[in-house]
Amino acid sequence: MIRVRDLVKHFKVHKRPPGFAAAMKSLVRRKYETVRAVDGVTFTIERGERVGFLGPNGAGKTTTLKVLSGLLHPTSGEVEVEGFTPHQRETKLLETITLVMGQKSQLIWDLPPSETYAMNRAVFDVAHAEFEKTLAELTELLDLGPLIDKPTRQLSLGERMKCELAAALLHRPTTLFLDEPTIGLDVAMQLAIRDFVRSYNQRHEATVILTSHYMDDVVALCPRIIVIDQGKLIHDGDLRALIKTMDPDKRVSFTLTNGATDIDLGKLGTVLAREGQRITLRVPEREIPSAVGHLLGRLHAADLAIEDPPLEEILRVMFGKSPRAEASERAGMGEEGEASEREARR
Amino acid sequence: MITSTMRRTLRAIPTLLRVGVAETVAYRAEFLVWILTTTLPLVMLALWTSVASEAPFRSYTSADFVAYYLAGLIVRNLTGSWVAWQISEEIRMGAMSMRLLRPIHPFVAFSVSHLAAVPFRTIVALPIAVVLLLSSGASALATEPLQLVLAVPSLALAWLITFSFLFGLGTLGFLFTKTMAMLNLYFGLFSLFSGYLMPIPLLPPILREIAEYSPFRFMFSVPVELMTRKIDSAELAWLMVGQVAWAIVTLAVALWVWKRGLRRYEAVGG
Secondary structure, three states: OEEEEEEEEEEEEEEOOOOHHHHHHHHHOOEEEEEEEEEEEEEEEOOOOEEEEEOOOOOOHHHHHHHHOOOOOOOEEEEEEOOEOHHHOOHHHHHHEEEEEOOOOOOOOOOOHHHHHHHHHHHOOOOHHHHHHHHHHHHHHHOOOOOOOOOHHHOOHHHHHHHHHHHHHOOOOOEEEEEOOOOOOOHHHHHHHHHHHHHHHHHHOOEEEEEOOOHHHHHHHOOEEEEEEOOEEEEEEEHHHHHHHHOOOEEEEEEOOOOOOHHHHHOOOEEEEEEOOEEEEEEOHHHHHHHHHHHHHOOOOEEEEEEOOOHHHHHHHHOOOOHHHHHHHHHHOOHHHHHHHHHHHO | OOOHHHHHHHHHHHHHHHHHHHHHHHOHHHHHHHHHHOOHHHHHHHHHHHHOOOOOEOOEOHHHHHHHHHHHHHHHHHHOOOHHHHHHHHHHHOOHHHHHOOOOOHHHHHHHHHHOOHHHHHHHHHHHHHHHHHHHHHHHOOOOHHHHHHHHHHHHHHHHHHHHHHHHHHHOHHHHOOOHHHHHHHHHHHHHHOOOOOOHHHOOHHHHHHHHHOHHHHHHHHHHHHHHOOOOHHHHHHHHHHHHHHHHHHHHHHHHHHHHHHOOOOOOOO
16 A cells, blocks of 8 residues: 655755856856755555546656655655655565656676676576566566577567566566656557556556556556646646546547538537548437437438547647647657656756 | 574575676676776785885895785785675666665675685686795795684785675765766775785875774785784784774674665655
8 A cells, every 4th residue: 555645855956057157157156046846745545546647757756666666755645655754764664665757877888687686686586486487477478588588688678678567577576656657658568568567567466556658558557547747746646537628529520421611510519529521429318319319310421439538639738738748748659758857967 | 593584694605606606707797897907916016026126125025915915816806895886876877776675685695696706816826926926025934833724714804894895885876876987986095094005014104004003904914914924822812803893893884884874865866
């Protein structure tokens, strides 16, 4: 179980404008400002839950995960993970948690992953028989067979990520902090990792906290969403409830088999997209039956689908971002975003 | 009393040593460069033997210099450490985070991986030193059995003092992010006060006084002295007690700085 009450984490950041003069000036007199990375966050997560942390870059998601895993000392507030105070880094806590960071590797770079696994077995004091059993299980689930004896530096990003996951789970932790575990991976690999996390959660009743720039990861894995923005918790609850609160209208997509003008379609809902004959309408939930009846009966629409609004759209509204900013952020895929988060903290 | 944490740490050491050896072998180019950087005693040897070639320099004969610097080469190779640079870099780049998630104190993890490299260092240093010592400096070697026996624990203590000192210095990276300037300052002070550049008795009086009590002497000069000059029993006891005392002090300070520094860790990078 994880309990967080009024968690605050501030960083003191040295601010300096660009240029030589500013660099010289900063040698003599430095200006600091306090960045409130996490600013009074409270939540409780029960054993076995899968929770998604969402928020724009620099919102405080990763900082919260780092406090929960004991890497950072909180500025104030109470944090309890499995009955322990994380920053005290007690052995019993470290044995029950793991943190996977998509952009940080725990694998020894010039040695095959099997050497990191052997080292983790030793430091986590896992019995040989149990280690062999877990490794065999992970090797099968993640298809690691051909990878574990190749030097880490020769693995592709996706292969390395799978090996990272195995290294993080060899001691069978019951609390998983996953920070962008699928970053930079192709769709097939994302799906494989998603399936693996879900099955690990179910088989070991493990608690999973996930941050990801890929909304599909979050939607597929996390029934509960915690949204953090500017260090503050702005939503904690069911993913569908969040969507319903923010945008109760449905998205109806279909292909027209005969002509219909935007005026005809406008009577059914708002036209959001039109690509050739493929159209997406925004329709209030209560009007769905009549709209669908009209589309199928009168307009002979085909391939009709009714969906909730995409989570990206909801978040864009929540964080007040323009679609362009969102698109460029997604193009940056986190690396630049996290870099700017880093810069903000420095 | 051995706690369960200590027991599990002891159980982990053989595997850590094995992985440390594998790492040393994997990083062979880097390792060779490191070995080459510890050959300063050979440069100093050439310099001082030429100074003393005609007549002894302040009671140091050419053979004395040969014995001193070759013993120094052995000591430096067995006790030198790059842990401060490693820690400083891991803190700066955020790689320390992964280390902190393992239930083993980083002092133990770093020290075991560094100890794993020691045998490989002797492969390079020992044959050179033995050959040269036997050919031209053997007459200046210490012959007292007790001194030569004590040289072994003295080497171990010199390693511990050096490692703890550098562990503490690297850990300052938690507070200052970039510690390279401090590490350069350390190396300057070490070179001067440890006897690495020249035997301590050759230093000007004030510097000699400082050097004799500084931790640097106990990192390098003491084991060299045990191997190369006759030391009476009172001084021998003083040197060994001094080494133990500095080992305790540097270890305690290193662990204290670590504990304090950890609170300031920013775990940069996602």
